[in-house]
Amino acid sequence: MTAIAAEPxxxxxxxxxxxxxxxxxxxxxxxxxxxxxxxxxxxxLGSLAILLLNAFWDTDAFxxxxxxxFTLESFQQLIGSEVYRTIALRTIGMAVAVTLTDILLxxxxxxxxxxxxxxxxxxxxxxxxLMPLWASYLVKIYAWRVILQGNGLLDWLLTPLGxxxxxxxxVANSWVVLSYLWLPYxxxxxxxxxxRIPNSLLxxxxxxxxxxxxxxxxxxxxxxLPAIVAGSIFTFSLxxxxxxxxxxxxxxxxxxxxxxxxxxxxSLPLAAAYSFVPIVIMIAYLLVARRLGAFESL
Amino acid sequence: xxxxxxxxxxxxxxxxxxxxxIYVPLLVLAIYAFNPSRSQVWPPSGFSLHWFAEAxxxxxxxxxxxxxxxxxLGATGVALVLGTLAALAVSRYAFFGREAISFALVLxxxxxxxxxxxxxxxxxxxxxxxxxxQTVIVGHATFCVVIAYNNVIARLRRMPRSTExxxxxxxxxxxxxxxxxxxxxxxTALLSGGLLAFALSFDEVIxxxxxAGPSTETIPLWILSAIQRPNELPVVNVVxxxxxxxxVIPVWLAQRISGGETASVSR
Numbered sequence: 435m436t437a438i439a440a441e442p443x444x445x446x447x448x449x450x451x452x453x454x455x456x457x458x459x460x461x462x463x464x465x466x467x468x469x470x471x472x473x474x475x476x477x478x479l480g481s482l483a484i485l486l487l488n489a490f491w492d493t494d495a496f497x498x499x500x501x502x503x504f505t506l507e508s509f510q511q512l513i514g515s516e517v518y519r520t521i522a523l524r525t526i527g528m529a530v531a532v533t534l535t536d537i538l539l540x541x542x543x544x545x546x547x548x549x550x551x552x553x554x555x556x557x558x559x560x561x562x563x564l565m566p567l568w569a570s571y572l573v574k575i576y577a578w579r580v581i582l583q584g585n586g587l588l589d590w591l592l593t594p595l596g597x598x599x600x601x602x603x604x605v606a607n608s609w610v611v612l613s614y615l616w617l618p619y620x621x622x623x624x625x626x627x628x629x630r631i632p633n634s635l636l637x638x639x640x641x642x643x644x645x646x647x648x649x650x651x652x653x654x655x656x657x658x659l660p661a662i663v664a665g666s667i668f669t670f671s672l673x674x675x676x677x678x679x680x681x682x683x684x685x686x687x688x689x690x691x692x693x694x695x696x697x698x699x700x701s702l703p704l705a706a707a708y709s710f711v712p713i714v715i716m717i718a719y720l721l722v723a724r725r726l727g728a729f730e731s732l
Numbered sequence: 733x734x735x736x737x738x739x740x741x742x743x744x745x746x747x748x749x750x751x752x753x754i755y756v757p758l759l760v761l762a763i764y765a766f767n768p769s770r771s772q773v774w775p776p777s778g779f780s781l782h783w784f785a786e787a788x789x790x791x792x793x794x795x796x797x798x799x800x801x802x803x804x805l806g807a808t809g810v811a812l813v814l815g816t817l818a819a820l821a822v823s824r825y826a827f828f829g830r831e832a833i834s835f836a837l838v839l840x841x842x843x844x845x846x847x848x849x850x851x852x853x854x855x856x857x858x859x860x861x862x863x864x865x866q867t868v869i870v871g872h873a874t875f876c877v878v879i880a881y882n883n884v885i886a887r888l889r890r891m892p893r894s895t896e897x898x899x900x901x902x903x904x905x906x907x908x909x910x911x912x913x914x915x916x917x918x919x920t921a922l923l924s925g926g927l928l929a930f931a932l933s934f935d936e937v938i939x940x941x942x943x944a945g946p947s948t949e950t951i952p953l954w955i956l957s958a959i960q961r962p963n964e965l966p967v968v969n970v971v972x973x974x975x976x977x978x979x980v981i982p983v984w985l986a987q988r989i990s991g992g993e994t995a996s997v998s999r
Contacts, residue, residue: 448907449905452905452906452907452908453905455906456900456905456906459825462825462906463821463824463825463827466817466818466820466821466824466825467817467818467821467827467833469813469814469817470814470815470817470818470821470833470837470877470881471818471833473810473814473873473874473877474833474836474837474839474840474874474877475836477852477855477870477874478836478839478840478848478851478874479836479839480855481848481851481852481854481855482847482851484851484854484855484858485847485850485851485854485855488854539750539753540750542742542743542746542747542750543746543747543750543751545743546743546744546746546747547747549735550735550740550743550744557987559747559751561983561987562751562754562755563754564983564986565979565980565983566754566755566758566979568931568935568979568982568983569758569975569976569979570935570951570952570955570972570975570976570979571935571937571952572935572937572952572955572956572959573758573761573955573972573975573976574757574758576761576955576959576968576972577757577758577760577761577972578757579959580760580761580764580772581757581760583772585772585773585774586772586773586774587760587774589774590774590775614753614754614757617750617753617754618754646735646736646739667842671841671842671843671844672844672845674844675843675844675845675846675847675938676844676846676938677846677938678937678938678956682959689846690844690846690938693846693847693850694846694850694941697850697853697854697942702854705850706850706854709846709847709850709851712843712844712846712847713843713847716842716843716844717843720835720838720839720842724835729834729838
């Protein structure tokens with residue numbers, strides 16, 4: 435073999451460092467990991483820890499300042515209060531309702547896109563669904579405010595029928611608007627999940643005597659379940675934490691409103707203690723979702 | 733499964749209904765933007781471009797736009813760097829706690845924004861950080877990292893290791909291989925991840941509200957306060973329409989990048 439005229443190695447420090455790194459893969463890995471782990475670990479998880487710690491601190495009765503003295507008072511206050519219990523249950527109920535509504539709305543259009551529409555129509559529909567995902571969250575809430583408010587479009591449509599418009603107070607408004615806001619987050623994973631099902635599988639089911647209904651229940655549904663769960667992470671979590679929609683389109687209090695108000699004006703320990711509700715729910719939700727394989731469908 | 737005729741007709745109708753549900757509210761807003769009157773009564777009283785001119789010269793709106801762009805650029809930059817580093821580490825090395833990393837990265841978008849917001853605000857206050865653009869960027873970057881990470885790791889998993897090995901065999905050092913092989917392979921993944929991160933940050937209001945402080949105003953923060961002032965509503969209409977139109981750009985770009993490949997929420 436002829437000798438390869440290799441580029442003479444640059445004696446530069448960078449090159450020597452590269453060679454050294456190449457030989458020390460653990461160091462290479464640690465260097466890669468350092469920044470992201472520090473960021474998420476310190477900035478994010480650290481902040482969460484500080485917040486959760488605050489839930490166990492006391493508030494000075496005179497100054498209203500937070501004092502680093504262990505107490506369970508905030509939790510007792512929350513659990514003992516009828517109001518906070520109602521708000522928590524209302525928020526969770528709303529998250530469930532919005533998630534179910536979005537699954538029901540998303541499934542037909544996702545199914546149509548994935549398995550019925552022609553290639554061209556599919557691309558168009560995909561764009562049509564993606565577009566509002568990028569349009570501003572507040573713009574969408576505002577659009578509904580404009581439609582729902584007195585003398586708005588809905589009033590104008592309903593008055594001739596002798597029905598009063600909903601105005602901006604009904605809880606149901608929040609349900610409609612939240613379902614509207616998070617719908618694309620449900621359509622896209624379900625669509626991707628349905629698209630991944632190979633046709634041969636459905637044909638096999640039909641060949642084995644499965645009718646359309648049975649094939650749907652026993653082949654399609656189990657296979658898109660992870661996708662549905664993935665979508666529901668968004669619909670559920672986004673609803674649990676929203677504090678803008680409930681006050682913008684209705685006069686309702688959600689968990690987010692209590693946290694928000696207490697963080698700025700009221701007691702931080704109370705807000706922190708209340709934060710446990712969505713955090714515990716979402717972590718449990720995520721752990722179940724991961725077991726169901728939803729993370730691959732995110 | 734070949735869907736029966738009736739199933740297909742039913743699906744078509746439901747698809748049309750859902751699309752109408754998605755687009756009617758946005759259309760209504762677009763119509764209001766051309767309404768000459770200050771009041772928001774339906775139907776609008778005529779046609780006018782007056783409020784577009786008004787919005788274009790509104791210093792507060794323009795300033796908020798600038799702030800939003802700066803915040804989104806900053807957050808996207810941080811997110812791309814951190815997300816890429818994490819993706820490289822997770823896809824290339826086996827180590828203790830690898831599973832935990834992807835879980836920790838998902839947490840900021842999986843936990844409600846109000847929790848992230850209040851946690852960051854409490855921490856900034858505790859350690860005495862000044863609120864402003866920099867705190868907004870930190871907040872946004874935190875939940876954007878996972879977007880970049882997901883995009884890059886999906887690409888790295890599909891990329892054969894052999895090209896990198898070939899590069900090393902041919903005498904390239906770690907940097908050269910990264911610059912000439914790994915980085916170009918990740919190119920479009922970084923672009924689409926960056927695009928999504930930018931859009932998420934540009935639109936974010938829940939965390940921003942906690943981390944901005946009184947002197948920093950992004951476009952969503954401006955809308956949030958202007959919605960509650962009836963006088964400003966005509967300008968809000970215009971800004972809303974502009975934002976809806978602007979959202980065509982990332983969708984168009986994403987479509988070009990992926991070449992019609994299916995786009996999922998975070999990838």
